[in-house]
Amino acid sequence: MEGGGTRRPGGVGAELTRRGFLKRTSLLGLGAMVASALPVAKLMAAPPPALADVALSDATLQAFADTVIPGRRVAATESSAAIDPAAIAGVDPLPGAVEADALALYHHPEVGFDALEGPFLAELASRSLPHGGDFLRLPFDARVSVVLGGLDFANPTRLLWEAAAAVPFTAFCAAALVPEQTADKAVGYRVMGLPGKAPTGYRDFSYRRALARERTRGGSLS
Amino acid sequence: MAERADVCIVGSGFGGSITAFRLAELYVAAGTDPRSIVVLERGRRYRHVDFAQSMDIDHLSRVYNLIQGQGAQVVVANAVGGGSNLYLAASLRSPRETFERRDRRPGDGPDRRMWPSAISRDVLDPYYYRAELGLRVRRPTWNQVSKSGGLWAATLNAAGHSCDRVPLAISPERCVNAKWCHTGCVFGAKNSLITNYLAAAERRGVQVRPDMEVESLQQSSARPYRFIVNAQAMDNEGPSPSRQPTGSTVQIECKVCVLASGAMGDAPILMRSQNNLPNLSSELGKHLGVNGDHIAAIEYDEARVRSALGLPGYHEFYKGKPITTMSYDWWVGRSDHAYDGTRFTLQEIFLSSLTNFLYDSGREPGGGPSWWGLQKKQAIARWANRIELLAQVEDTNDGTFYAVPSSGGAQRPNSGPVTIGLFTYPLSDQSIRVREAANEAMRGVAQTHGLGRFMALTEARGAYAAHPLGGCRMADGPDLGVVDPQGAVHGYEGLYCIDGSIIPTSLGVNPSLTIAAVSERCADALVAAGGGLGLPARPAGFRPGIPEEIVGERVVVPVPPDQAAPKRKPKKKPRCRPPKRRSRPARGRTRARKRARVRCRKPARRRRRPPKKGRGRA
Numbered sequence: 001m002e003g004g005g006t007r008r009p010g011g012v013g014a015e016l017t018r019r020g021f022l023k024r025t026s027l028l029g030l031g032a033m034v035a036s037a038l039p040v041a042k043l044m045a046a047p048p049p050a051l052a053d054v055a056l057s058d059a060t061l062q063a064f065a066d067t068v069i070p071g072r073r074v075a076a077t078e079s080s081a082a083i084d085p086a087a088i089a090g091v092d093p094l095p096g097a098v099e100a101d102a103l104a105l106y107h108h109p110e111v112g113f114d115a116l117e118g119p120f121l122a123e124l125a126s127r128s129l130p131h132g133g134d135f136l137r138l139p140f141d142a143r144v145s146v147v148l149g150g151l152d153f154a155n156p157t158r159l160l161w162e163a164a165a166a167v168p169f170t171a172f173c174a175a176a177l178v179p180e181q182t183a184d185k186a187v188g189y190r191v192m193g194l195p196g197k198a199p200t201g202y203r204d205f206s207y208r209r210a211l212a213r214e215r216t217r218g219g220s221l222s
Numbered sequence: 223m224a225e226r227a228d229v230c231i232v233g234s235g236f237g238g239s240i241t242a243f244r245l246a247e248l249y250v251a252a253g254t255d256p257r258s259i260v261v262l263e264r265g266r267r268y269r270h271v272d273f274a275q276s277m278d279i280d281h282l283s284r285v286y287n288l289i290q291g292q293g294a295q296v297v298v299a300n301a302v303g304g305g306s307n308l309y310l311a312a313s314l315r316s317p318r319e320t321f322e323r324r325d326r327r328p329g330d331g332p333d334r335r336m337w338p339s340a341i342s343r344d345v346l347d348p349y350y351y352r353a354e355l356g357l358r359v360r361r362p363t364w365n366q367v368s369k370s371g372g373l374w375a376a377t378l379n380a381a382g383h384s385c386d387r388v389p390l391a392i393s394p395e396r397c398v399n400a401k402w403c404h405t406g407c408v409f410g411a412k413n414s415l416i417t418n419y420l421a422a423a424e425r426r427g428v429q430v431r432p433d434m435e436v437e438s439l440q441q442s443s444a445r446p447y448r449f450i451v452n453a454q455a456m457d458n459e460g461p462s463p464s465r466q467p468t469g470s471t472v473q474i475e476c477k478v479c480v481l482a483s484g485a486m487g488d489a490p491i492l493m494r495s496q497n498n499l500p501n502l503s504s505e506l507g508k509h510l511g512v513n514g515d516h517i518a519a520i521e522y523d524e525a526r527v528r529s530a531l532g533l534p535g536y537h538e539f540y541k542g543k544p545i546t547t548m549s550y551d552w553w554v555g556r557s558d559h560a561y562d563g564t565r566f567t568l569q570e571i572f573l574s575s576l577t578n579f580l581y582d583s584g585r586e587p588g589g590g591p592s593w594w595g596l597q598k599k600q601a602i603a604r605w606a607n608r609i610e611l612l613a614q615v616e617d618t619n620d621g622t623f624y625a626v627p628s629s630g631g632a633q634r635p636n637s638g639p640v641t642i643g644l645f646t647y648p649l650s651d652q653s654i655r656v657r658e659a660a661n662e663a664m665r666g667v668a669q670t671h672g673l674g675r676f677m678a679l680t681e682a683r684g685a686y687a688a689h690p691l692g693g694c695r696m697a698d699g700p701d702l703g704v705v706d707p708q709g710a711v712h713g714y715e716g717l718y719c720i721d722g723s724i725i726p727t728s729l730g731v732n733p734s735l736t737i738a739a740v741s742e743r744c745a746d747a748l749v750a751a752g753g754g755l756g757l758p759a760r761p762a763g764f765r766p767g768i769p770e771e772i773v774g775e776r777v778v779v780p781v782p783p784d785q786a787a788p789k790r791k792p793k794k795k796p797r798c799r800p801p802k803r804r805s806r807p808a809r810g811r812t813r814a815r816k817r818a819r820v821r822c823r824k825p826a827r828r829r830r831r832p833p834k835k836g837r838g839r840a
Contacts, residue, residue, distance in 0.1 A: 068594045092596060111279075147595075151591070173575050179278045181276045193605060194540050196275075198398070207372040208365045209372075211375035211376040212376065212547075220731070
């Protein structure tokens with residue numbers, strides 16, 4: 001049997017496939033996404049001078065991270081870094097990505113997002129204007145609308161937004177900046193119900209009974 | 223002047239390690255020093271105690287590489303022992319239909335089997351057996367099946383499907399069911415190559431040199447030496463390695479060269495060498511595949527797990543082994559070639575905690591985001607009630623290297639582990655259709671009795687690959703592939719590719735055991751041909767053995783006596799009754815409960831029932 005024709009993505013479209021996000025399956029995927037987004041970032045205009053304000057940029061990145069993985073309002077991250085009071089919308093009662101130090105991961109050298117930050121924040125600002133102004137000052141629903149627009153398949157710079165969205169996932173779900181990966185040190189793991197490292201493993205890991213009819217004698221088909 | 227060796231093996235994954243061990247056996251049997259066999263590995267050497275139960279960015283950067291191509295991202299290991307350090311140890315024989323597939327792509331030669339005529343499941347079975355012995359593959363008992371795997375089995379059973387336990391290259395004596403295989407097993411419980419084939423080869427005298435990246439080959443005229451291998455030392459060591467070539471180069475002149483650096487490594491090396499090896503097949507660098515990997519998840523309603531399946535709850539996704547059960551029900555009964563390209567298997571798997579962002583939330587988006595935002599956060603908070611599923615589908619291998627970097631398998635923009643692969647990977651219509659069919663199957667099973675939410679992969683274009691295959695596929699002639707069925711490169715005596723790069727199709731199961739079996743077969747042929755290539759001749763009565771297990775210290779922390787589980791009294795053996803097969807959905811809670819309660823049989827060998835669909839399999 002022959003398959004049909006091959007769908008060949010090309011140019012920027014090829015780079016912007018949503019499944020580029022599949023690097024989500026590993027932390028390294030985050031870096032891959034960032035690396036892939038670099039050409040997109042280079043094509044974009046330079047950020048407006050206002051965004052050169054580091055504190056404002058960081059607060060906006062925190063607000064973006066809170067839109068991707070929302071969390072409770074807190075004043076400091078798990079590593080005691082300051083959180084801008086306007087960054088967290090507080091729509092979820094559990095800890096979120098900001099508390100899991102997403103901002104520190106944005107600036108981590110092995111992630112490399114710093115090279116994308118300017119173009120990303122510039123587009124975030126321009127897309128926020130029709131919704132009422134600075135992204136940081138928008139209510140949560142408006143922030144969601146802005147991010148939906150950025151991540152729309154029709155947006156040619158979508159990969160840039162995906163790179164930005166990958167960071168809070170990685171900080172929260174992989175505890176990427178927590179060397180000693182235990183739930184008491186990794187806020188994301190606490191929320192997920194993942195204890196983290198298990199130096200002695202688990203004893204009650206199995207239901208200890210046959211739960212289905214089996215088709216093979218040895219596990220593989222003949 | 224180049225250093226001389228009999229055999230230079232490039233890469234220390236399954237193909238390289240198995241070849242090294244079999245050649246070492248030959249040398250020892252022939253009374254020749256195996257130190258003339260050299261294995262070059264671009265990554266660092268790790269003992270199992272050097273790994274960590276951690277997704278911390280620094281640890282992952284040390285052991286993983288991610289190659290970002292156009293249309294696919296490929297995860298590969300970067301260490302002595304290759305992918306065996308990080309794989310999840312599922313060790314399955316590929317079904318026989320795999321080797322009979324005829325679903326070629328348009329323009330890909332004449333109508334034919336996609337595998338060489340010399341290779342079939344029957345031909346590979348003795349080599350599968352040999353590899354199972356070497357890797358110490360064992361099928362877990364139901365007592366050793368993870369709750370996540372058991373839940374998948376019970377879910378399939380409730381939907382009228384079968385589910386099999388997956389053979390694993392994991393030592394049940396050393397495994398503590400911590401489910402951290404994906405960052406390297408710190409307990410030495412996973413039977414990685416550094417605990418068997420490669421360690422046994424080194425013990426016999428084979429030289430393994432880490433931090434050496436091979437860039438190209440050239441032909442030598444100093445017979446019996448045939449090739450000169452050009453390699454660079456890599457800066458992988460120390461606290462802040464650049465992971466770039468140091469500038470120090472090495473040349474090794476060898477009688478036999480075996481490329482075993484995988485689907486992402488072999489083709490770039492040969493493509494860079496084409497000026498010196500002008501007769502390589504025009505198929506070089508083509509037919510890259512991802513083994514049909516397609517991922518999804520189910521978020522369970524714990525109350526329904528209790529009421530509909532009769533299980534005592536769940537919320538324990540993080541316990542056990544990462545793969546323990548799978549179903550073949552969407553594969554069997556489709557034996558005719560008319561079904562080529564439509565089959566798939568469904569396997570329960572634990573990839574990592576980060577795979578959270580692979581799926582949608584399983585909730586109605588209502589115009590909002592499906593894979594991020596508030597609903598996604600709510601799904602993340604129920605992560606421990608989830609299982610992940612890996613569909614391994616019969617897709618087509620449509621990837622192509624369109625260029626090669628000056629060194630390595632991909633461009634390295636910085637010291638990080640992320641590299642840019644110069645390949646494209648488009649998904650054919652067949653590859654998309656069979657993935658959609660797998661999605662529908664998983665969705666249907668998940669929704670049986672309202673057990674859970676199906677969480678689909680959020681994008682249907684492109685691919686993520688932990689199982690890259692192809693690029694130097696085997697074929698009967700150079701017009702269709704780069705190597706012959708023994709792994710010998712068409713047109714160049716003494717040059718071999720022995721690894722996943724020569725596998726011509728996706729396999730329907732995790733590929734490591736098939737790569738190992740094919741490598742065993744290729745190594746067998748190389749040992750037999752050794753005398754004619756300037757290596758020791760195979761002595762009369764030579765028989766391949768089993769590599770010894772070399773694990774080293776066990777690092778599991780002893781459980782303090784006050785925390786140890788009390789010894790259980792041996793239970794009276796339950797009366798076994800095989801689960802009943804059913805053909806329609808349960809009508810009520812009581813029936814479902816009854817059905818779930820009877821799964822107590824010790825299945826192997828006691829009673830064999832004919833399979834439900836199609837032709838018999840046992």
